[in-house]
Amino acid sequence: MTAERRYVELSRAIRDAIHARGYRPGDRIMTERQMAEDFGVPRSVVREAVMALELEGLVEVRKGSGIYLMQATGKAAGSSAAEIGPFELLQARQVLESAVAAQAARMVTKADLVKMREALALESQGIETGEGDYSGDRLFHHLIAEATQNSALVDLVDELWDKRAASPMWARLQTRIFDTSYRRKWLHDHHGILAALQQRNAEAAQRAMWQHLENVRATLLDLSDVDAPDFDGFIFAAAGG
DSSP, X not given: OXXXXXXXXXXXXXXXXXXXXXXXXXXXXXXXXXXXXXHTOOHHHHHHHHHHHHHTTSEEEETTTEEEEOSOOOTTTXXXXXXXXXXXXXXXXXXXXXXXXXXXXXXXXXXXXXXXXXXXXXXXXXXXXXXXXXXXXXXXXXXXHHHTTOHHHHXXXXXXXXXXXXXXXXXXXXXXXXXXXXXXXXXXXXXXXXHHHHXXXXXXXXXHHHHHHHHHHHHHHHHOOTTSTTOOTHHHHHHTO
């Protein structure tokens, strides 16, 4: 496997091993060291694969305790997500999350806004460390969905982020983002979205979220291999946006 996809392939192998060994939700599974030995890969690759599975909600890493299975899995789990390209996911997010941002502006509370500011501080910290930590980014979008006070919308937003975490092509694109200026621009977008939410301006919040995801799309297009067989950027081009 290529270096860019090692942890994606490894995450699938870990899924298969969890299924084959009969782990149940709540069980502590293999350690990072065991995985590295079993699959013959460096610990760094294991950590990336485990992080991807954690973002999907399959496992939970408990500091000082181990890695625990959070939900049942099967050998074929995650295959449908792997078939969805990053631009298809972005298009879905753009449609959904811009509407969610508008609704959040109508329903947002002071407590919601405080949490969002904390998420942006976490995102800024992740950029400064240069360790590829996107947890603050995801948390910010999740909190906007929570601000709608509608659990169904929260589930829909989280589901699209889970699919992003399981997308091999998205993972490949992220390995190409060496210049943190892209992420700084996205953080700037987030502050614009937060400002619209603070003003309870639904139209501005919707517009800011749409433009943010348009900016993400433009960045990923710059980084994409348009000749790759799984390139799906034509979806946005066809839509004229």
